[in-house]
Amino acid sequence: MTSAAMAFNGARRVAQTPALPADFTLDIAPYVFEASPRRRYQTIAYNGQVPGPLLRMKQGREVSIDIHNHSADAEIVHWHGLFLPTATDGAMEEGSPMIVPGASTRITFTPDPAGFRWFHTHTFAGNDMRKAQYGGQHGFLMIDPADTSGQPGYDREVLLALHDWGGREMPSSDGSAMPDYEVSTINGKMLGFGEPVRVKQGERVMMHVLNSSPTEVHWVALAGHTFQVVALDGNAVPNPHTVPMLRLAPAERVSAIVDMNAPGVWVLGEVRKHVYAMGMGLVVEYANATGSPKWTQPQDLVWDYMQFGAQSAETASAAGTSEVIEIPLTFDSKFEGHGNAEIWRINGKSYPEVESSPLEAGKRYRLVMKNLSADDHPIHLHRHTFEVTNVGGKNMRGLRKDVLLIPAQKTSEVEFIANHPGNTLFHCHQQDHMDRGFMMVFRYA
Amino acid sequence: MWVYVMATMLLLFPLSTRAQGNYEIQVYGADTVEPKNLMVELHSNFTPEGQKYVIDGVYPTNHQEHETLELTEGLNSWSEIGFYVFTSEQAGHGVQWVGDHIRPRVRVPDSWHWKVGVSLSTEVGYQRAVYSPDTWTWEIRPIVDKTIGRWYFAVNPALERTWHGPDVKQGIGFAPGATFTYDVTKQVNLGLEYYADYGRITSPDTLHNQQQQIFAVTNLNVSPKWEINIGVGVGPTAATDHLIVKGILGRRFDWGHHSAVD
Numbered sequence: 292m293t294s295a296a297m298a299f300n301g302a303r304r305v306a307q308t309p310a311l312p313a314d315f316t317l318d319i320a321p322y323v324f325e326a327s328p329r330r331r332y333q334t335i336a337y338n339g340q341v342p343g344p345l346l347r348m349k350q351g352r353e354v355s356i357d358i359h360n361h362s363a364d365a366e367i368v369h370w371h372g373l374f375l376p377t378a379t380d381g382a383m384e385e386g387s388p389m390i391v392p393g394a395s396t397r398i399t400f401t402p403d404p405a406g407f408r409w410f411h412t413h414t415f416a417g418n419d420m421r422k423a424q425y426g427g428q429h430g431f432l433m434i435d436p437a438d439t440s441g442q443p444g445y446d447r448e449v450l451l452a453l454h455d456w457g458g459r460e461m462p463s464s465d466g467s468a469m470p471d472y473e474v475s476t477i478n479g480k481m482l483g484f485g486e487p488v489r490v491k492q493g494e495r496v497m498m499h500v501l502n503s504s505p506t507e508v509h510w511v512a513l514a515g516h517t518f519q520v521v522a523l524d525g526n527a528v529p530n531p532h533t534v535p536m537l538r539l540a541p542a543e544r545v546s547a548i549v550d551m552n553a554p555g556v557w558v559l560g561e562v563r564k565h566v567y568a569m570g571m572g573l574v575v576e577y578a579n580a581t582g583s584p585k586w587t588q589p590q591d592l593v594w595d596y597m598q599f600g601a602q603s604a605e606t607a608s609a610a611g612t613s614e615v616i617e618i619p620l621t622f623d624s625k626f627e628g629h630g631n632a633e634i635w636r637i638n639g640k641s642y643p644e645v646e647s648s649p650l651e652a653g654k655r656y657r658l659v660m661k662n663l664s665a666d667d668h669p670i671h672l673h674r675h676t677f678e679v680t681n682v683g684g685k686n687m688r689g690l691r692k693d694v695l696l697i698p699a700q701k702t703s704e705v706e707f708i709a710n711h712p713g714n715t716l717f718h719c720h721q722q723d724h725m726d727r728g729f730m731m732v733f734r735y736a
Numbered sequence: 737m738w739v740y741v742m743a744t745m746l747l748l749f750p751l752s753t754r755a756q757g758n759y760e761i762q763v764y765g766a767d768t769v770e771p772k773n774l775m776v777e778l779h780s781n782f783t784p785e786g787q788k789y790v791i792d793g794v795y796p797t798n799h800q801e802h803e804t805l806e807l808t809e810g811l812n813s814w815s816e817i818g819f820y821v822f823t824s825e826q827a828g829h830g831v832q833w834v835g836d837h838i839r840p841r842v843r844v845p846d847s848w849h850w851k852v853g854v855s856l857s858t859e860v861g862y863q864r865a866v867y868s869p870d871t872w873t874w875e876i877r878p879i880v881d882k883t884i885g886r887w888y889f890a891v892n893p894a895l896e897r898t899w900h901g902p903d904v905k906q907g908i909g910f911a912p913g914a915t916f917t918y919d920v921t922k923q924v925n926l927g928l929e930y931y932a933d934y935g936r937i938t939s940p941d942t943l944h945n946q947q948q949q950i951f952a953v954t955n956l957n958v959s960p961k962w963e964i965n966i967g968v969g970v971g972p973t974a975a976t977d978h979l980i981v982k983g984i985l986g987r988r989f990d991w992g993h994h995s996a997v998d
Binding site: 459461471473562564565588590592627628630631 | 847882884885886925957995998
């Protein structure tokens with residue numbers, strides 16, 4: 292179905308919008324975003340703020356959301372990490388309708404699974420690096436579990452979104468073109484221009500960190516503190532582990548508890564110096580603490596998915612022993628000239644030509660992803676959660692995610708149960724890669 | 737007889753001294769070497785068919801092999817400085833030091849977001865009179881380049897000035913260079929390079945007396961660390977060496993200390 296036809300469907304939904312108020316409302320509209328007084332960007336935002344509003348829902352309880360598109364382009368909202376029908380998931384490649392400019396629609400769904408999710412636009416940017424995920428359309432989505440037993444205890448929540456702004460395509464030395472940014476922010480502000488996160492000594496703070504960057508992986512550390520990672524992509528990890536810093540690929544989320552046991556004024560910032568210099572940081576301030584914010588520059592980048600996986604075969608996923616159908620996927624790119632970004636391919640073809648055998652409901656599949664390219668790719672599977680079973684040649688079990696950073700020139704594997712019939716989009720979450728063909732749709736038989 | 741030959745040659749090649757410049761045959765791109773990086777290039781140019789006579793004490797270019805060592809150090813993200821050592825090898829003369837040049841260059845920073853790459857190079861140096869009667873020269877070279885898909889274009893409308901030598905009163909000369917290339921594959925690129933010396937900018941020489949060279953070239957992008965350029969050039973005018981084979985082999989050395997967080 293063409294996007295025009297999809298948009299027409301979205302417009303038809305306007306007439307169906309009930310008069311009763313919805314649980315939530317999203318207004319998509321132009322917005323002047325101010326990272327600092329000297330750094331302003333014209334963008335599109337949800338409800339006049341960047342990041343958008345926190346939408347908090349209860350697992351299993353139906354909600355309705357009115358979405359009004361006041362922008363000049365057809366829009367669509369993807370509910371990232373939820374098990375939703377294709378009509379509401381928010382990807383036109385699956386069959387979700389677009390919302391034409393000036394139109395409104397109401398969607399209803401029953402949120403599942405519980406955990407830290409997010410919502411964002413799922414449109415095409417192409418060469419316009421102000422559109423789609425390059426802009427300000429992203430927000431936190433927190434699905435509180437129906438059963439709260441077994442949840443980690445903490446005193447307060449802090450939600451943080453990492454984002455990059457002012458992108459432009461720059462040729463790189465390896466013959467491809469890469470986005471380059473002017474400004475990097477946490478919760479829409481450069482370091483020194485946002486409100487500090489205020490904490491008290493002895494508190495356990497749950498930090499939910501989202502990387503909403505269109506293309507960039509980020510490492511963040513909190514000077515003087517460590518993170519106990521308890522969930523990745525909103526799913527509890529088998530082995531909560533304490534780490535000095537977090538790494539988040541685009542669209543990944545990390546939930547980590549920080550014990551506030553070092554009174555002072557600290558910086559939570561990007562570990563890499565050039566990104567820190569572009570503004571990615573915020574101040575964490577203890578009650579009654581004074582002085583300039585302190586930053587301790589880490590000297591290395593430390594992150595390994597393996598440390599959060601199951602520690603023994605006994606704790607590994609029971610489904611790991613069932614029959615698994617392998618789907619080989621090879622990622623590479625086609626050179627388009629040193630002045631052009633390359634075209635991305637899965638099994639030698641770009642979207643929409645990529646083909647795959649239909650999935651059978653209830654069966655378990657293993658995606659064997661051979662990344663022949665020189666780039667790491669944050670792959671995302673819509674409407675499902677997968678179990679990470681191999682990262683770059685290292686086997687693991689028990690880690691459930693919906694985004695995984697596939698290392699360059701290595702093979703990684705994930706497994707998932709085909710338990711949500713309907714078209715299912717699979718793609719690299721880098722906006723420039725998905726715009727240039729790095730997508731495919733799994734269809735159910 | 738010799739007087740007659742020499743008079744004829746001077747009529748045919750009044751600007752032949754400029755043809756001695758085949759030590760570094762390259763159209764510059766606007767990019768500069770990154771800071772804490774050293775680019776080492778060896779320019780090897782052979783003239784199978786060139787000037788065959790000694791004119792004004794200048795050795796003939798025919799069958800001269802020129803080896804030029806070019807060292808370029810990046811100063812910051814928008815400037816560099818280059819240094820040249822010119823040598824010549826020829827039957828009867830052996831390997832000879834020809835001269836040295838120094839070449840600072842600045843460019844428009846990426847943060848200015850210009851649609852084209854722009855830089856400005858200036859080159860000052862000395863060459864021995866037996867290889868060029870103009871022993872002290874100065875050049876200022878604007879550089880504009882642009883990559884569009886698989887195509888690359890660069891223009892170097894260089895201006896030259898002699899500080900010491902016969903052409904010191906000539907004023908400013910115009911010696912443009914240009915190239916366009918096409919990426920056949922990620923590693924192989926083919927194209928043409930054009931070099932000219934029109935003489936005095938206010939009063940260009942006749943076409944017959946101008947230097948005009950066209951090279952068919954290939955650039956091999958085997959690695960970001962290496963630069964390989966090979967070309968064959970013809971000079972159709974009387975004042976130009978008629979056939980030149982050139983090669984550039986460059987290696988980038990990164991001597992900065994880089995940690996993972998830099």
